[in-house]
Amino acid sequence: MELALRTGLLALAAAVAIAGAALATGLAQGRIGSAGAGTIAEKPELAGLMIVLLAIPETMVILGFAVAAMLILKIP
Amino acid sequence: MLVPMTKVQIIGTRNVLDQTVRVLHRAGVVQIEEKLPTVEPLTLDPTAARQRDEIASLLARLDALLTLLPKRLPPKNLSALYESQAARPMDDVISEARQALARLDAPAQELARRHDQLEADQVTLPRYAKTMRQLMPLAAELAPMKNYETVALLVDRKFSAVIDLLRAQLPALTNDQFELVSRDLDAETTAAILVFPREHSPTINSLLGRESIAQVRLPDELTNVPFKEALATVESRLAAIPGELEKIHHDLDALADEWRVRLAVWSAVLHDQLQELEVRGRFGATQYTFVVVGWMPRQRLPALREALAREVGDEIVLEELPLTEREREHAPVVLSNPRPAKPFEFLVRLMALPRYGTIDPTPIMAIFLPIFFGMILGDVAYGLIVLGGALYLLRKAKPGGFRSLLIVMVYCALWSIAFGFLYGEFFGELGEAFGMHPYFSRGEAVVPLFAFSIALGIVQVGLGFALGIYQAIKLRQRHELLDRVAKVLALIAIFAMVAAAAGLLPKELMTPSLALLIVGTVLLMYTIGWIGLLLAPIEILGTVGNILSYLRLAAIGLSSVYLAMVANKIAGIFGNIIIGIIVAALFHALNIALGILSPTIQSLRLHYVEFFSKFYEGGGEGYTPFRREGIG
Numbered sequence: 268m269e270l271a272l273r274t275g276l277l278a279l280a281a282a283v284a285i286a287g288a289a290l291a292t293g294l295a296q297g298r299i300g301s302a303g304a305g306t307i308a309e310k311p312e313l314a315g316l317m318i319v320l321l322a323i324p325e326t327m328v329i330l331g332f333a334v335a336a337m338l339i340l341k342i343p
Numbered sequence: 344m345l346v347p348m349t350k351v352q353i354i355g356t357r358n359v360l361d362q363t364v365r366v367l368h369r370a371g372v373v374q375i376e377e378k379l380p381t382v383e384p385l386t387l388d389p390t391a392a393r394q395r396d397e398i399a400s401l402l403a404r405l406d407a408l409l410t411l412l413p414k415r416l417p418p419k420n421l422s423a424l425y426e427s428q429a430a431r432p433m434d435d436v437i438s439e440a441r442q443a444l445a446r447l448d449a450p451a452q453e454l455a456r457r458h459d460q461l462e463a464d465q466v467t468l469p470r471y472a473k474t475m476r477q478l479m480p481l482a483a484e485l486a487p488m489k490n491y492e493t494v495a496l497l498v499d500r501k502f503s504a505v506i507d508l509l510r511a512q513l514p515a516l517t518n519d520q521f522e523l524v525s526r527d528l529d530a531e532t533t534a535a536i537l538v539f540p541r542e543h544s545p546t547i548n549s550l551l552g553r554e555s556i557a558q559v560r561l562p563d564e565l566t567n568v569p570f571k572e573a574l575a576t577v578e579s580r581l582a583a584i585p586g587e588l589e590k591i592h593h594d595l596d597a598l599a600d601e602w603r604v605r606l607a608v609w610s611a612v613l614h615d616q617l618q619e620l621e622v623r624g625r626f627g628a629t630q631y632t633f634v635v636v637g638w639m640p641r642q643r644l645p646a647l648r649e650a651l652a653r654e655v656g657d658e659i660v661l662e663e664l665p666l667t668e669r670e671r672e673h674a675p676v677v678l679s680n681p682r683p684a685k686p687f688e689f690l691v692r693l694m695a696l697p698r699y700g701t702i703d704p705t706p707i708m709a710i711f712l713p714i715f716f717g718m719i720l721g722d723v724a725y726g727l728i729v730l731g732g733a734l735y736l737l738r739k740a741k742p743g744g745f746r747s748l749l750i751v752m753v754y755c756a757l758w759s760i761a762f763g764f765l766y767g768e769f770f771g772e773l774g775e776a777f778g779m780h781p782y783f784s785r786g787e788a789v790v791p792l793f794a795f796s797i798a799l800g801i802v803q804v805g806l807g808f809a810l811g812i813y814q815a816i817k818l819r820q821r822h823e824l825l826d827r828v829a830k831v832l833a834l835i836a837i838f839a840m841v842a843a844a845a846g847l848l849p850k851e852l853m854t855p856s857l858a859l860l861i862v863g864t865v866l867l868m869y870t871i872g873w874i875g876l877l878l879a880p881i882e883i884l885g886t887v888g889n890i891l892s893y894l895r896l897a898a899i900g901l902s903s904v905y906l907a908m909v910a911n912k913i914a915g916i917f918g919n920i921i922i923g924i925i926v927a928a929l930f931h932a933l934n935i936a937l938g939i940l941s942p943t944i945q946s947l948r949l950h951y952v953e954f955f956s957k958f959y960e961g962g963g964e965g966y967t968p969f970r971r972e973g974i975g
Binding site (some may be wrong): 275276315316317318319322323325326330331333336340 | 672690692693694695789790791833891892894895897898899901902944947948951952
């Protein structure tokens with residue numbers, strides 16, 4: 268029973284880790300994306316820069332993924 | 344690598360101005376500076392000014408005519424044609440082009456006008472015909488009468504009471520000389536036809552306007568024709584349009600066959616001549632001499648010197664100017680890299696041109712980017728598909744950004760295949776079914792994969808710092824140098840501490856590492872200034888974050904593995920081989936689409952954000968030499 272609880276909590280923790288990070292990334296990318304669309308409409312030559320700026324918040328979800336993966340690996 | 348540039352000054356006597364401009368134009372290596380502050384600008388002599396104006400107006404007409412004529416496949420000897428025209432006296436070319444325009448302009452424009460008119464008719468006439476056909480049954484009830492006007496009305500059925508209103512008002516307006524018949528056409532429309540003496544036309548029209556009743560408007564030439572005839576005319580006109588269009592196309596084709604190439608060659612020659620005249624506005628002049636200053640690649644200097652000596656003679660001097668630090672910063676930037684790395688220049692430009700005198704990251708990007716991509720995608724089958732797609736598109740791609748991107752994709756695909764063999768992946772874990780053996784199974788060895796990604800991060804960020812420190816020393820940027828050294832010290836300290844805590848290094852190293860971290864942080868605080876007390880720790884954490892960011896190499900790859908796994912599992916659930924294959928194909932297609940887009944963006948981002956930020960200085964100015972556009 269205790270093992271089941273431990274497994275469940277670990278799985279839940281992993282889910283929260285990735286979900287929180289993904290939500291945060293989504294929020295940030297939403298704003299950057301809309302600003303980026305405006306930027307590219309006015310200055311298409313900045314497209315490269317906008318792609319980079321858009322990709323910056325993804326670090327968050329990737330770190331979330333790393334944490335989640337480590338938690339999952341702890342499940343016996 | 345950035346091509347070394349030099350600033351040159353060319354001084355000559357005014358009688359060799361024309362030859363000099365021509366030699367510079369053909370050499371096509373000098374980017375001519377805007378107006379010189381120290382000397383008066385050169386003004387065109389009246390003949391040249393007249394020629395410039397004439398060419399400009401001719402070009403406007405030539406280019407307009409060229410847009411009217413259908414395109415033709417350029418003949419093989421196009422550039423020879425261009426050269427032969429460019430070598431003729433310019434006045435001859437101008438007068439020939441003018442004569443041709445005088446002959447062609449009017450007929451070509453007339454053809455184009457009729458063509459547009461017919462195409463417009465093709466769209467509008469069927470609409471008239473439809474309405475008129477609806478009104479036909481009504482028109483049949485009215486006999487055609489001379490000096491009477493016929494107006495067709497369409498009214499929304501909801502407002503059909505307005506017709507009764509009209510019927511009530513018309514007797515007074517027309518002395519009872521009118522006829523009005525109406526009928527419901529369909530569920531929504533009531534149609535009416537009104538016939539009245541022409542002399543009452545203004546009053547009736549204003550009445551219809553007041554009541555907001557829409558008249559069926561016919562083309563002008565049909566308004567005074569009886570209804571039946573009008574419909575017949577419209578229908579016969581519609582039937583005739585395709586034939587007429589074909590004849591116009593035929594005529595335009597004939598014109599294009601005869602003239603298009605000649606006109607295009609003249610246009611190119613005149614464009615180049617116009618450039619030669621207009622560039623003189625940037626020259627400086629005294630009474631007897633002219634002077635021009637510009638940037639050019641240093642290695643092309645001897646060739647230009649030789650060309651000037653050969654074609655202009657000794658009444659001209661070409662000398663290199665000494666550069667101030669400020670001028671050097673504004674030198675135009677030309678990237679020059681070995682052939683395999685060349686396509687990656689496009690990706691560097693996408694960010695910004697590096698400033699003159701700094702490091703061009705293209706060769707390093709050419710090494711790391713495909714490896715990163717391959718490490719993320721890491722699947723033999725996906726790699727083969729990307730490779731096949733890129734090679735197929737390459738056969739048709741014109742030189743430019745897209746072509747560069749495709750070549751980059753070829754390298755990336757090759758590395759994906761290599762990593763695919765390492766991971767033993769072929770459409771995910773299907774590889775094992777084909778007897779592939781994973782040397783490193785990333786689905787299972789997650790932690791070593793993470794460690795390897797971080798190690799790659801340390802290598803690339805470390806390389807970035809090394810380049811940054813080298814560049815700061817070379818350009819004598821004390822501030823940047825201290826900043827980068829401080830961050831490197833702090834990074835080394837942090838990693839030593841982590842290793843000591845994990846037992847990978849002796850515990851005794853903890854204290855010296857902490858001391859080193861403090862040294863690094865204080866140095867960084869000193870570099871930044873007072874605000875550094877706050878910012879320095881954040882900056883150092885950011886640098887650690889830069890390295891951790893390389894985790895994405897593992898993470899995105901794993902997500903692609905899992906997606907492939909899911910595709911195969913779901914396909915297996917159905918138990919029906921055909922449905923299974925279709926479902927698997929759909930999932931794998933999605934995975935390939937994601938598998939091209941996401942590793943590209945992620946590897947690019949690692950370069951732009953994590954790697955470039957350690958040394959890269961953008962803001963370079965492009966190189967636009969004064970050269971012939973030619974034809975092509």
